[in-house]
Amino acid sequence: MILLNKFEQFHAEVRNNKWLGYFTIFLRIALAYAFLMAGFTKVDGERFTSLSNNHPMGHYLEVLFHTGFYYTFIGIAQMLAGLLLLIPRTSLLGALLYFPIILNICILSYAVRFDGSLLTSPLMVLANLYLICWDYHRIKFILPFKRSGFKELIPEATRSRSRFPFKFFLSVFLTLIIAVGLIFTMNQKAVMxxxxxxxxxxxxxxxxxxxxxxxxxxxxxxxxxxxxxxxxxxxxxxxx
Known part of the structure; x- marks a missing residue:
C-alpha cells in the first residue's frame, strides 16, 4: 500500500509537469500517425510491403492480405486507435486499443526476424505503455487494488510545474541507446x-x-x- 501511495504521488507530480505534457502530446501524435498510415493502406486494399513472398514476413503479410475483410478489419482497428489517441477525451481508450495491436506486431517482428520493425515496434510498445500510465488516475479504479488514501485531484487544463525534467529525458535517451545497442548486437550475432x-x-x-x-x-x-x-x-x- 505504501508503494502504491508513492507511485500515485509520483504520477501526480509527472502529470503536473508541462514538459511531460508536451512529450505526451508528441507521443500521441507520433503513434497515431503510424497507425493511421498503416491502417489506411489496409483499408484501401493495398499490400503493406513489397517484400518477397519467400521472406517469412512477406509470406505472412501475403497470407494476411488474402484474408479478405479481416485484413480490412485490422486496418480499421488501427485507424480507430490512431484517431482516438488524437482526441484528449478518448486518448486512454485509444491507448488501450493500440496496445494489443502493437504488442502483436512487436512479437511477430522478433518471431520472423523482420528488420523493418525490430527497433521501432518495441519502442512503440514502450511509448504506448507510457501513455497508459499517463492516464493511470483514470483506470486505477478498475484495477484489483485496495483503494489508497491518495485523493488529490490531478489538474487537466493547467500544469503548475515548469521545471524541465532532465532526469526523465535522460532516461528516455538512455533507453533509446540501449534498444539500438541490443538490436545491433542481435543483428550481428544472429543469422537474419x-x-x-x-x-x-x-x-x-x-x-x-x-x-x-x-x-x-x-x-x-x-x-x-x-x-x-x-x-x-x-x-x-x-x-x-
Missing part, C-alpha cells in the same frame, strides 16, 4: 533473413561461416522454405 537476398548475402563474408550463411539466404529467398527449416539447415552446416 534481411529484406532481400542481396542484403542477406552482404553480411555473409563477415560471418563465422560464410558458406552456411549463403546457404541460409538461398534457403529463405530462393527456395522459400520456412524460417525454422532454414535455421535448422544453417545449424547443421554451421556445426560441421
Amino acid at each position: 533473413p534481411r529484406n532481400h537476398i542481396s542484403d542477406c548475402n552482404s553480411h555473409c563474408p563477415d560471418s563465422s561461416n560464410p558458406e552456411a550463411c549463403a546457404s541460409f539466404c538461398d534457403c529463405i529467398h530462393n527456395n522459400g522454405n520456412s524460417l525454422d527449416d532454414c535455421l535448422n539447415k544453417y545449424g547443421s552446416k554451421f556445426s560441421r
Whole structure:
C-alpha cells in the first residue's frame, strides 16, 4: 500500500509537469500517425510491403492480405486507435486499443526476424505503455487494488510545474541507446533473413561461416522454405 501511495504521488507530480505534457502530446501524435498510415493502406486494399513472398514476413503479410475483410478489419482497428489517441477525451481508450495491436506486431517482428520493425515496434510498445500510465488516475479504479488514501485531484487544463525534467529525458535517451545497442548486437550475432537476398548475402563474408550463411539466404529467398527449416539447415552446416 505504501508503494502504491508513492507511485500515485509520483504520477501526480509527472502529470503536473508541462514538459511531460508536451512529450505526451508528441507521443500521441507520433503513434497515431503510424497507425493511421498503416491502417489506411489496409483499408484501401493495398499490400503493406513489397517484400518477397519467400521472406517469412512477406509470406505472412501475403497470407494476411488474402484474408479478405479481416485484413480490412485490422486496418480499421488501427485507424480507430490512431484517431482516438488524437482526441484528449478518448486518448486512454485509444491507448488501450493500440496496445494489443502493437504488442502483436512487436512479437511477430522478433518471431520472423523482420528488420523493418525490430527497433521501432518495441519502442512503440514502450511509448504506448507510457501513455497508459499517463492516464493511470483514470483506470486505477478498475484495477484489483485496495483503494489508497491518495485523493488529490490531478489538474487537466493547467500544469503548475515548469521545471524541465532532465532526469526523465535522460532516461528516455538512455533507453533509446540501449534498444539500438541490443538490436545491433542481435543483428550481428544472429543469422537474419534481411529484406532481400542481396542484403542477406552482404553480411555473409563477415560471418563465422560464410558458406552456411549463403546457404541460409538461398534457403529463405530462393527456395522459400520456412524460417525454422532454414535455421535448422544453417545449424547443421554451421556445426560441421
